[in-house]
Amino acid sequence: MMLYLSPNIxxxxxxxxxxxxxxxxxxxxxxxxxxxxxxxxxxxHIGDRxxxxxAIGCARGGGG
Amino acid sequence: xxxxxYPKFGYRRSQEQAEGIVKRHxxxxxxxxxxxxxxxxxCAARGQPVVVLDDNDTVSIGSRAVCYAKRxxxxxxxLGCAAPMVERGVSWNVGKVFFRDQMSYQFDLLPEADHQxxxxxxxxxxxLEEMLVARCRANPxxxxxxxxxxxxxxxxxxxxxxxxxTPDGIFPMEAQWVIACDGANSDxxxxxxxxFTGQFFQDRFLIADVAMKADFPTERWFWFxxxxxxxxxxxxHRQAGNIWRIDFxxxxxxNPEEEKRPERVIPRIRxxxxxxxxxxxxxxxxxxxxxxRIDNFRQGRVLFAGDAxxxxxPFGARGANTGVQDIDNLAWKLAxxxxxxxxxxxxxxxxxxxxxxxxxxxxxxxxxxxxxTPKTKPSRYxxxxxxxxxxxxxxxxxxxxxxxxxxxxxxxTSALNTPDHDAMMVGMRPGTNAADAPIAVDGKPGxxxxxxxxxxxxxxxxxxxxxxxxxxxPFAAKLLLVGRDIEDPTGVLAQRYGASPGTTYxxxxxxxxxxxxSGFDEAKITEAVLRASGxxxxxxxxxxx
Ligand SMILES: Cc1cc2nc3c(=O)[nH]c(=O)nc-3n(C[C@H](O)[C@H](O)[C@H](O)COP(=O)(O)OP(=O)(O)OC[C@H]3O[C@@H](n4cnc5c(N)ncnc54)[C@H](O)[C@@H]3O)c2cc1C
Numbered sequence: 001m002m003l004y005l006s007p008n009i010x011x012x013x014x015x016x017x018x019x020x021x022x023x024x025x026x027x028x029x030x031x032x033x034x035x036x037x038x039x040x041x042x043x044x045h046i047g048d049r050x051x052x053x054x055a056i057g058c059a060r061g062g063g064g
Numbered sequence: 065x066x067x068x069x070y071p072k073f074g075y076r077r078s079q080e081q082a083e084g085i086v087k088r089h090x091x092x093x094x095x096x097x098x099x100x101x102x103x104x105x106x107c108a109a110r111g112q113p114v115v116v117l118d119d120n121d122t123v124s125i126g127s128r129a130v131c132y133a134k135r136x137x138x139x140x141x142x143l144g145c146a147a148p149m150v151e152r153g154v155s156w157n158v159g160k161v162f163f164r165d166q167m168s169y170q171f172d173l174l175p176e177a178d179h180q181x182x183x184x185x186x187x188x189x190x191x192l193e194e195m196l197v198a199r200c201r202a203n204p205x206x207x208x209x210x211x212x213x214x215x216x217x218x219x220x221x222x223x224x225x226x227x228x229x230t231p232d233g234i235f236p237m238e239a240q241w242v243i244a245c246d247g248a249n250s251d252x253x254x255x256x257x258x259x260f261t262g263q264f265f266q267d268r269f270l271i272a273d274v275a276m277k278a279d280f281p282t283e284r285w286f287w288f289x290x291x292x293x294x295x296x297x298x299x300x301h302r303q304a305g306n307i308w309r310i311d312f313x314x315x316x317x318x319n320p321e322e323e324k325r326p327e328r329v330i331p332r333i334r335x336x337x338x339x340x341x342x343x344x345x346x347x348x349x350x351x352x353x354x355x356x357r358i359d360n361f362r363q364g365r366v367l368f369a370g371d372a373x374x375x376x377x378p379f380g381a382r383g384a385n386t387g388v389q390d391i392d393n394l395a396w397k398l399a400x401x402x403x404x405x406x407x408x409x410x411x412x413x414x415x416x417x418x419x420x421x422x423x424x425x426x427x428x429x430x431x432x433x434x435x436x437t438p439k440t441k442p443s444r445y446x447x448x449x450x451x452x453x454x455x456x457x458x459x460x461x462x463x464x465x466x467x468x469x470x471x472x473x474x475x476x477t478s479a480l481n482t483p484d485h486d487a488m489m490v491g492m493r494p495g496t497n498a499a500d501a502p503i504a505v506d507g508k509p510g511x512x513x514x515x516x517x518x519x520x521x522x523x524x525x526x527x528x529x530x531x532x533x534x535x536x537x538p539f540a541a542k543l544l545l546v547g548r549d550i551e552d553p554t555g556v557l558a559q560r561y562g563a564s565p566g567t568t569y570x571x572x573x574x575x576x577x578x579x580x581x582s583g584f585d586e587a588k589i590t591e592a593v594l595r596a597s598g599x600x601x602x603x604x605x606x607x608x609x
Pocket of ligand 1: 098119124369384385
């Protein structure tokens, strides 16, 4: 499998709002801690090492 | 403070110093730590007389190695000393991981069935060394020389000259080969001008041994960021005789002298064990760790092993464990060279294989260090996230790294291996150490590793030949047939080796797989034995003819 880079989330505005809202009452430190947990949860769900490497590379390269 | 009574081994003037004659020894080992003593036993087991020099006359002082893994136990068993170690040592299976003021999770390391030796034991280094010394003393090929300090070493084409200082003054010795096991601050390394580079960790550890007055569970407890030692890590585990080891990470800014004072150490331990646990301090010391290795394990006539060749951080208990495996790799090669069965080129494979293993160990212990001591704020967030998630979800537990158990590094890229040609996908790849299995000989139960010989051994499944050995140039490989010489009543042997009728394995004298085939073919075996003993292609053709 390859890292999926075409739109894949059914209701993008709703998802984005949920993500932002989930951190609305957190201070920066709490939000960064939550992000770390979220990354680990999602990474485990994906599991595929090649996809994870691609995603890390893609994010590290500024998303390009 | 300590309740352990250090033995005094006693200095004796050697005959060569008394008579003022310069004697050339085949093998001189410098340093009688766990690695030097193992080197003496292994060289002697391969028929070579050995002289061991040590500047001291007792065992390792204070708190050092605790945990020894299965492979070193198998090696020490080959050398006849694993049983007392396992008898004296303690085994543990339950580990607990704490994060801040809560337990994150607990695990049970159930050992894999059908192995003679446990996955690991805990035993104080001084007990271990005493057992090795006793074993050396019982061997007429080994001469232990205490209070013999090596002062200088000069290399010639076919030997080295050593200047050695004893209470009776300085005298010269010669050695065809020197095994340098003189520890992390190796003088020999400086004498030959070898590089020793790597990473120093900006961290210090307070290591305390305590005697518990009452029962305490035999478990390994690891704390990340506990309330009694905020921002740092702490490890507690058991040694033999109700002695417990506690490692406090101190950080770089701590004042070592201040931290060592009992007035400071005792309240900290009390906060950790609880007010009701009675204990006595046995030993306290401070260590700073580094990950470094020598540029080449072979420097002319000098072969480096143990801490003199590599240093790792303590997570995963690797120092002595890998050092013993250096010797396992070196002793048979050196014995073959001394017997004239192989050329000196075989010794270069010692560097190739063990430097590869050292790098693997350094990688493992660096990874544990990075988890235990996050170097940046974002990496601390990830570390904490793993620990928080691990409390509730199994998926995060394998990410927790408080040090991984030391396992042998397979020599997958070694030039001594004969690459697989047959499509044999299961079992043991060339370059891996032989897995043990329960077997039977003449109907009596035994262990597979005990059947492997001192030299090369061919093991074939099925009655594929009438021979009991295969001649290879100047020497011979022992031939064992499963179904004739050994039985596999449980089928575990065939399963571990992915064997069907005809499957043939070639094992090196250190019990590593050198080659394997799906059928028995003497010409291929001969070629592989020669390759595994360092003969190049031209040599091999000549010797096989
Ligand atoms: C706190 C701590 C915990 C550890 N825990 C573990 C563990 O759980 N498991 C594990 O496997 N390892 C562990 N280690 C590492 C282990 O202690 C070392 O890897 C091991 O002692 C190395 O053995 P060695 O024989 O190479 O060197 P050493 O034990 O250092 O022995 C070197 C010997 O050489 C002698 N010598 C030095 N210079 C000269 C000279 N010029 N002439 C003659 N003799 C000389 C010294 O007197 C000494 O006897 C730990 C270490 C520490 C500090």
